Amino acid sequence: MSRGFGPGGPHGRLKFDDDAQKANLSKALLLRIVKFFMPYWKQTLLLMAVLIVTAVLGLLPPLFIQQIIDQALPDKNLRLLVLLVLASLGTTVVSGLLGVLQNYLNSFISLHIVFDMKNQMYRHLQKMPLQFYSGVQQGEVITRMTSDISGVQGVFSSTVVNFASNLFILVSTAVTLFIMNWKLALVGILVIPLFIFPTRKMGNISWKLAKQTQEKISDQNQIIQETLSISGYLLMKLFTKESAEYAKFQSINSEATSLQIRQSMAGRWFMMVLSTFTSIGPLMIYLYGGYLFIQGELSVGAIVAFVALLGRLYGPVMQMTNLYVDIKRSAALFERIFDYFDMKPQIVDEPEARVIPAAGKDISFHNVSFAYQADKTALHGISFTAAAGTLTALVGPSGAGKTTVTNLIPRLYDTDSGSITIGGSNIRDFTLDSLRSQIGLVTQDTYLFNGTIRDNLMYAEDGASEAEMIAACQAAYIHDFILSLPEGYDTVVGNRGIKLSGGEKQRISIARVLLKNPPIIIMDEATSSLDTASEYYIQQAMHSLLQGKTSIVIAHRLSTIMAADQILVVQSGAIVEEGTHESLLEHNGVYRDLYDKQFESKVLA
Ligand code: ADP
Numbered sequence: 001m002s003r004g005f006g007p008g009g010p011h012g013r014l015k016f017d018d019d020a021q022k023a024n025l026s027k028a029l030l031l032r033i034v035k036f037f038m039p040y041w042k043q044t045l046l047l048m049a050v051l052i053v054t055a056v057l058g059l060l061p062p063l064f065i066q067q068i069i070d071q072a073l074p075d076k077n078l079r080l081l082v083l084l085v086l087a088s089l090g091t092t093v094v095s096g097l098l099g100v101l102q103n104y105l106n107s108f109i110s111l112h113i114v115f116d117m118k119n120q121m122y123r124h125l126q127k128m129p130l131q132f133y134s135g136v137q138q139g140e141v142i143t144r145m146t147s148d149i150s151g152v153q154g155v156f157s158s159t160v161v162n163f164a165s166n167l168f169i170l171v172s173t174a175v176t177l178f179i180m181n182w183k184l185a186l187v188g189i190l191v192i193p194l195f196i197f198p199t200r201k202m203g204n205i206s207w208k209l210a211k212q213t214q215e216k217i218s219d220q221n222q223i224i225q226e227t228l229s230i231s232g233y234l235l236m237k238l239f240t241k242e243s244a245e246y247a248k249f250q251s252i253n254s255e256a257t258s259l260q261i262r263q264s265m266a267g268r269w270f271m272m273v274l275s276t277f278t279s280i281g282p283l284m285i286y287l288y289g290g291y292l293f294i295q296g297e298l299s300v301g302a303i304v305a306f307v308a309l310l311g312r313l314y315g316p317v318m319q320m321t322n323l324y325v326d327i328k329r330s331a332a333l334f335e336r337i338f339d340y341f342d343m344k345p346q347i348v349d350e351p352e353a354r355v356i357p358a359a360g361k362d363i364s365f366h367n368v369s370f371a372y373q374a375d376k377t378a379l380h381g382i383s384f385t386a387a388a389g390t391l392t393a394l395v396g397p398s399g400a401g402k403t404t405v406t407n408l409i410p411r412l413y414d415t416d417s418g419s420i421t422i423g424g425s426n427i428r429d430f431t432l433d434s435l436r437s438q439i440g441l442v443t444q445d446t447y448l449f450n451g452t453i454r455d456n457l458m459y460a461e462d463g464a465s466e467a468e469m470i471a472a473c474q475a476a477y478i479h480d481f482i483l484s485l486p487e488g489y490d491t492v493v494g495n496r497g498i499k500l501s502g503g504e505k506q507r508i509s510i511a512r513v514l515l516k517n518p519p520i521i522i523m524d525e526a527t528s529s530l531d532t533a534s535e536y537y538i539q540q541a542m543h544s545l546l547q548g549k550t551s552i553v554i555a556h557r558l559s560t561i562m563a564a565d566q567i568l569v570v571q572s573g574a575i576v577e578e579g580t581h582e583s584l585l586e587h588n589g590v591y592r593d594l595y596d597k598q599f600e601s602k603v604l605a
Contacts, residue, residue, distance in 0.1 A: 025330075032338060036116065036117065039116070040113070043105050044109060047106065047161070048164060050102045051164050055169045055172045058172075059176050062305040063305055068084050070301035106156070109156060110156035110157050113152055113153075113156065114153050118149055120341070121144070121145055122145070124340070124341060130407070131413060144337065149337060151333050162323075169316045173309055174189070176309060181302065184285060184289055184292065184298070187288050188284070190284075194277045195317075195318065196317065198274060199270075202269070202273070203321065203322035203325060206263060209262055209263040213259045216252055216259060223245065224249075227249075281310050281314060282307045289303040346414070348432070349431050352429065353431040353432075354430065356423075356435075357519075358519050358520055360389070361422050362388050362422070362423060363385070363386040363520065363550055364385040364421045365382045365408075366419050367417070368418035369415065369416050369417045369418055372404075377573055378573050379404050381418075381574060383575070384578065387550070388550050389549065391546055391565050392551065392567075393555035393564035394406070394552065394553070395555055395561060395567060396571050396576075396594070400572060402570050403554065404573075405552075406522045406524065411428075411435060439521075440513035440516055442509050442510055442524065443509070443524050444506075446505040446508065448508065450493075451492065451493070452489065453490070453491055453493055454469070456493060457469050457473070457489075458515075459512065469489075469515060472515040473508075475514050475544035476541040477544075478507040478511055478541070485498070502526055503535075503538055513545060519550060520549065520552075523554070525555055525556045564581070567579060567584055569584070571590055576589070
């Protein structure tokens, strides 16, 4: 099993500077991007047509002005003058309307691509193994799903559309200028290299400044995250580090601020240099065009039109000069997104997988080994059988591998070697859905989502009736407590609802599993010490839960261990002893040790 996930791994988020340097718009990448556009090819074609028409329409007003100066005015032709002015106005209005259509198409295409990508990504991430989620940094998945994918909209509406529109404007203007007068067109074009160089230079400078600013801002965010979160805040307070943290924050803040000022000044200098260069073009046209006029080769109207059209040449050239930065940035964005799409869900149904009933069947581990990381085995040579309808307790020190054993049964991870069978069938022969639907998992840390208690319970079994739900809660010894809440079963819990104690949450979790009523129960008993009443209720709830089921419990309480049909003592990834409470005590080994050390607190491990 390859384990390529984890912070800093190949899928770790690239830094700003690496982004553009590593990214290249390869053919393969381009093809993949184009695939997302395919469903919208009609709209894309229409958009391109709109851009072409807009580019051509933009040429008309200067040409109308040329007619006004060269014909309407010298001929004192009022009708022609009005006509040309109206034509100019009409062109502007039509361009404006096309602009609205362009905007609509632009949003339609880009937002639909974002929509498709988000859906596909969500579906894909649902299939990723648990390992992926324990490996990625918090917030990374959200960043990919939200800002990265949403960034695609910007790529389309700024990079792609700008590029196409500038290209059309550039080509149409250049062709028109050459048709009007090729010598004058050459003069206008000769100036272009003059401002390409500073544009690139300044683009690079502001890119670097932006990169540095971004780094400072992320440093700043890290301090905020570390010191203004609950545990970081406590650490800072308890070690009286407020002043030191403040000084650090202030210094990074001031660096970020001065970088931002430099960044905005770089923009200004850049504009100044450029406006000087761009004004050289028209001056040259006046000079050379004026000379041609004096020679009788050119009209005044043509000179005016030429200068006006020149603006349509220089603007797009400048915008396209730094396009490569945008293209690289966009390529990096798509690469980050595709990186995620390329991660293979490793645990999937085998081709021959079937729905197999597990009720009344033994669960057996056959010489199972497993490692989270290639070089560090978490389990080795684990073999045992949990007979149908019996309770198996796993005990052992923290980090021994107990949770890992339980995670392998619902295939949250797959074994590296050896096998796990239920009633003699390898769990890989079950469809994942059928396997997991037959296992009830009660973890220590019960997750209740934001919703009512009823919603949280029904999550286990959509079709359950009210009576079944109440029966499950009664069996889990939580019904009376729920009724005592302000809105009973309709009380909102979870992050925006009322807070429940650990014991109450675990009982709700037990009720949830009771409602699902699976033949196999896997439970991680709470380690936290509970008050006597909670302890009693949990024990009663567990009694209901485990009755008649094949259960594997990571046991922390003596009562559970005593009730177990077999106890497996796990140490350093192996089963070192097995037996019943009495036989193990007699054996005088690891179990006896654990028992002697921890029995007083009634909590084992
Ligand atoms: P227990 O439940 O007995 O406390 P675990 O099964 O949780 O022990 O852990 C067994 C070993 O595997 C420990 O060394 C632990 O650090 C390691 N481990 C557990 N979960 C992961 C994980 N997601 N990634 C890498 N190592 C892990």
